[in-house]
Amino acid sequence: MKIEEKFKGVFFIEGRLATRNLVKDFKVHGERLASIEGVQYRYWDPYRSKLAAAVIKGMKEMPIKAGSRVLYLGAAAGVTPSFISDIVGERGVVYCVEFAPRSMRDLLYVCEKRGNMLPLLADARKTEQYGEEVGKVDIIYEDVAQPDQEDIMIKNAQKFLRRGGYAILAIKSQSVDVTKQPKEIYEKLLGRLEKHFEILECYELSPFDKDHLFVLMKYTQ
Ligand SMILES: C[S@@+](CC[C@H](N)C(=O)[O-])C[C@H]1O[C@@H](n2cnc3c(N)ncnc32)[C@H](O)[C@@H]1O
Incomplete structure (x- = not known):
């Protein structure tokens, strides 16, 4: 089988995205596994993960690396x-912040199996709820689909992100204002984010996700 390592820990196997499975034989959402030359991989579906979609859309830099400390806001069922835990x-x-108890139940199960994922039942707007568990991190990944999504990122970056650290934000335009064009919303949010971050890469995620902009940024202040 033809394997290409796109980024450290992120592979294309015969053209399909995959990571190395950290926990042998454990699947998170019924994804397919493949064992090749003694290594088990998990296929990473761009329709189920915006980070996978961004890689397929041409992401140039992958700030998440072996040993990274990641704060994940809006972890849902994990x-x-x-996949970040694999990388x-x-x-x-991976500190996993999620405020919905139903999602947290599924997330807990995944975190029990994966020793590098820590569940935090908390509201990402209230950083004091998890400030003691989370120290400085290298990356903040946010996918919360809330009207104040950029404020949540700025607040968390100010508290947890090391200077020069990376922020990844999946902007969902529909969560901000359904009456406006997505482009108009993206411009407004990016304008606010630019005061705190250098915007490095932006990808619209269609056809994998509708009305989403995936933004990779570097923290400047
Ligand atoms: C689109 S889903 C995330 C999917 C997940 N990122 C993935 O790719 O597997 C958004 C999640 O964010 C959670 N969420 C929304 N607002 C939040 C907040 N203020 N604090 C914590 N979690 C929040 C929701 O409960 C939901 O589970």
Whole structure:
């Protein structure tokens, strides 16, 4: 089988995206596994994960690496966090903030199996609820689909992100204002974010996700 390592820990196997499975034989959402030359991989579906969609759309830099400390806001049942957990490996950590108790139940199960994922039942607007568990991190990943999504990112970056750290934000225009064109909303939010971050890369995620802009940024203040 033809395997290309697109980024460290992120592979294309015969053209399909995959990561190395950190926990052998454990699946998070019924994804397919493949064992090749003694290594088990998990296929990473761009329709289930915006980070996978961004890689397929041409992401040039992958700030998440082996050993990275990642704060993940809006972890839901842990699908994308689990792929990040594969990439950061045993030396890294993924702090998973989620405020919906129903999603948290599924997330807890995934975190029990994956020692580098830590569940935090908390509102991402209230950083004091998880400030003691989370120290400085290298990356903040946010996918909360809320009207104040950029404020949530700025607040968390000011508290947790190391200077020069990376922020990844999936902007959902429909959560901000359904009556406006997505482009108009993206411009407004990017204008606010530019005061705190250098915008490095932006990708619209269609056809994988409708009305979403995936933004990679570097923290400047
Ligand atoms: C689109 S889903 C995230 C999907 C997940 N990122 C993935 O790719 O597997 C958004 C999640 O954010 C959570 N959420 C929304 N607002 C939040 C907040 N203020 N604090 C914590 N979690 C929040 C929702 O409960 C939901 O589970």
